[in-house]
Amino acid sequence: QVQLVESGGGLVQAGGSLRLSCAASGSLFTFSDMGWYRQAPGKQRELVARITSGGSTNYADSVKGRFTISRDNAAKMVYLQMNSLKPEDTAVYYCTLGYYNDYWGQGTQVTVSS
Secondary structure, eight states: OOOEEEEOOEEEETTOOEEEEEEEOSSOGGGSOEEEEEEOTTSOOEEEEEEOTTOOEEEOTTTTTTEEEEEETTTTEEEEEEOSOOGGGOEEEEEEETTTTOEEOOOEEEEEEO
């Protein structure tokens, strides 16, 4: 059984920073790829960032240079550090586990005001 719980969302002004956290349960975390996806109202869900079990990362062009994904295997946590936030970053952010995103968290709302 795998459970993913996101936290850290909230309201922040443009240019500000926020760190999202995802706590994972179960035995699959250490050897699984993890990801962050987001969905804004009326828009398609999109990849934000992914990190492999070995620590390799990739990012959407829209967030590259501003966001950083990281993981703590001992704590079974994955993080998304978001800097220089823009109003277009406003969305519900989801944590995923697995190369094929087999498991999803419930999402956490991020709202960036201008």
